[in-house]
Amino acid sequence: MSEQTTRSHKAEKVLERMGQKLNRQMVGSLLACVHCGLCTETCHYVLANPGDPTYAPAYKGDLIRKLFKRHFDWTGRVFPWWVKAGSVWTDEELEELKDTVFGKCTNCRRCSLNCPMGVDLATFNRMARGLLVSVGIMPEGVAVVSKDQWEIGNQMGVLKEDYLETLEWMAEELQDELDDPEVDIPIDQTDCEVVYYINPREVKYDPRSISDAAKIFHVAGESWTMPSEGWDMTNFGLFSGDDALGGSVAQRLYEKVSELRGKRLVISECGHGFRSTRCEGPNWARYDVPFVMESSIFTMLRYIKEGRIKVDKTRNSRPVTYHDSCNMGRSCGMFEEPRELLELVCSDFREMHPNRAENYCCTGGGGAMSMSEYTPRRLKSGIIKANQLKETGAEIVVTSCHNCVDGLTDVIRHYELGIEVTQLVNLVANALVIEPKVAIPVEEVVEEMVAEALPLAGRTILVADDEPDQLEYLATVFEDNGATVLRAVDGDEALAMATSEKPDLLTLDLEMPGKNVGEVFQILRENPELESLKVCVITGRPELRKLIYDRSVRRPEGYLDKPVTEEQLLINVRKILELAHDEAAAGAEGTP
Amino acid sequence: MSELLHFSEHTLQEVALGFMALVYTIRIIWFLGFKAGGDRQAETGPPSTTPAKGVLYSWANIAMPWAMESTRRQYILYAQFVVFHIGVTAAIALSFIIPYGPGLLENQASVLILQIIIGGAFLVGVVRFVRRVGNRYMRAISSPDDYFSLVLLTVWFFFAFLAVPNQTSGGEWHLLGFFIMTAFFLVYVPFSKISHYLYYPFTRYYLGKTMGHRGVYPVGRA
Ligand code: SF4
Ligand code: SF4
Secondary structure, three states, X not given: OOOOOOOOHHHHHHHHHHHHHOOHHHHHHHHHOOOOOOOHHHOHHHHHOOOOHHHOHHHXXXXXXHHHHHHHOHHHHHOOOOOOOXXXXXXXXXXXHHHHHOOOOOOOOOOHHHOOOOOOHHHHHHHHHHHHHHOOOOOHHHHHHHHHHHHOOOOOOOOHHXXXXXXXXXXXXXXXXXXXXXXXXXXXXXXXXXXXXXXXXXXXXOHHHHHHHHHHHHHHOOOEEEOOOOOEOOOHHHHHOOHHHHHHHHHHHHHHHHHOOOOEEEEOOOHHHHHHHHHHHXXXXXXXXXXXXXXXXXXXXXXXXXXXXXXXXXXXXXXXXXXXXXXXXXXXXXXXXXXXXXXXXXOOEEOOOOOHHHOOOOOOHHHHHHOHHHHHHHHHHOHHHHHHHHHHOOOEEEEOOHHHHHHHHHHHHHOOOOOEEEOHHHHHHHHEXXXXXXXXXXXXXXXXXXXXXXXXXXXXXXXXXXXXXXXXXXXXHHHHOOOEEEEEOOHHHHHHHHHHHOOOEEEEOOOOOOOOHHHHHHHHHHOHHHOOOEEEEEEOOHHHHHHHHOOOOOOOOEEEEOOOOHHHHHHHHHHHHHHHHHHHHHHHHHOO | OOHHHHHHHHHHHHHHHHHHHHHHHHHHHHHHOOOOOOOOOOXXXXXXXXXXXXXXXXXXXXHOOOOOHHHHHOHHHHHHHHHHHHHHHXXXXXXXXXXXXXXXXXXXXXXXXXXXXXXXXXXXXXXXXXXXXXXXXXXXXXXXXXXXXXXHHHHHHHHHHHHXXXXXXXXXXXXXXXXXXXXXXXXXXXXXXXXXXXXHHHHHHHHHHHHHXXXXXXXXXX
């Protein structure tokens, strides 16, 4: 662009802060690229978009490198044109940079390991993200999630009461399953061997992974606890490039474990959570961690090796493959332990190719799942992963990362692969050999089977969604599980039906024609006759959450991001309705 | 030998070399002025991966085309890289042999070997230029410096090829061309991408140290 004389305030700040962020490793990577192009075909975006050079790692890197050259390297200062050095002047140019660093790279580090010069694009791409975030330029989803993690303490905005209720609910489920009222999910116990940290996604979408982990700890006879505060081991600072957020979140975890005098911080299966907590956190927080930190994969493997739990691999007999999370694998070297564990708990494990350090990203890395504006691009790049998955012939793909679970689920649905996604904790729990204590009476078993078969029987659910496919999908899942379903396709209809029919639950899309959904929600909440109405937001636009959450009325009981699987939907809806039922029962007992 | 050729082979080279050394020294001091990022995390990965092993693996990576998917799959590009860089080494050696050890070139076998190496590098230079111009991805990432450096090296190989026999019977123009270009290179290189070899040990050192510490290097493959 032509030379300008005034630079926008944000552009000024970005350049100023770039100088503060540069370290020797980063400068080396910025200097060393020889534009050989060897990395081009290592990136899944390039492979999925043949002919478009704007996805090439070196091209993307050059958008950051040019700033470095122009402002920090003499060759670029003296002969900018000659070495493709350039500056940034306007906010629009920063927006363009945002589109690349957030929307065209998942920081998967595959190109970094394939560069003969050792150029680590993922590292300086993260730096560029951080610079943009520091001046408020970022995808809406990144802003929302970062805000939640700063303000609420976890990246999905799960409130403390929801978290504790979920743990309680899972403990009850486990007591029922094991027929043992002693089984518990201990909270804030001091001096335990294990303090277990989870991903908020487990609370919202996958509480079964919490009860599965609890089951394993219980059977292993572990002294363990979960913290009541600062329990989220994920860290959006890794994705947003915001080291201050990264450090603050990590420190919160470390201090809680120290406060509880825990001996070992065990991190549930999450790639970026593991990397942030175990690897990057001490650097961001400048904190020398005094206890051991390990992934739950190590913990489970140790239990088996020490004979503390017994497993029967024939219980997981369907063909299984393993997807290496980029953060677990390429950035933390965890390749063999998950495989060792899989060989112990599954009878048909098949390798995916390429694998380990050469595996392709699930497409959801780098926080991509929270950036809905780039979803079409992400799904297009998913063809590489889809082909990899298909070639394994597996029916189940296992991954040790919640982000990958979502990324893979999306790819599998988009490319209609019909493969199930699960985690090691689920397979280990399923393979656990537990000696039955007492025989259960036949009537109880039958009752349980009926309840299991139609868990929503007797419930009325109003589904409000303007997308016909989505409406039908949700309605069918609820009907198949015994609920009576009402349908609304716009805000006015949702309001009218909720008021007249008084359903047990309303699932609410945030973007519908007719009356503004935020207003609909507020009117419903302010209606005393609808006090018992439960609301679950189901949206593909997380950035619209403020329509609901910024209101001074009771928050929705549930929140789900689209796309949502049948299992996630059922678990969440059951949780909302069963907790409501428990509350009602407790209220009735307390009534004089 | 003309005075001009003598000047080009000696004084010009020495001044250019001195200039290059000075600029490189300043460059390294500038680079080391950036703080090195630390790593407080405890090691991850199997015991076969340590920072020291990671560094060694990282440095040796360039000689292990099987180690990276990029060089494994694009083995022709890797072979070109090898020929090109051996050619560079040979041409640099030639710039010292002619003024300081011309006797080595009296052996016809040495001349032939050097010409084969440098001629091969010249051909690779041409192929690389065609790729840089003809491949859409390469065009998108190339700067004027990339094109210029490649053309310059390729033309330098051409003169080096002619200069190998160290014969002046047909005139001195090819030797003059070789030495003047060599001097130009020595002055130009610190400002261009050709100085990548200066950073190579550092970038690979830091990447290797981090990846070794984190259990990734040496890479294990199924
Ligand atoms: S492989 Fe490395 S040196 Fe070559 S273009 Fe890519 S980043 Fe640059
Ligand atoms: S880090 Fe991954 S997504 Fe980003 S350019 Fe490299 S290979 Fe592509």
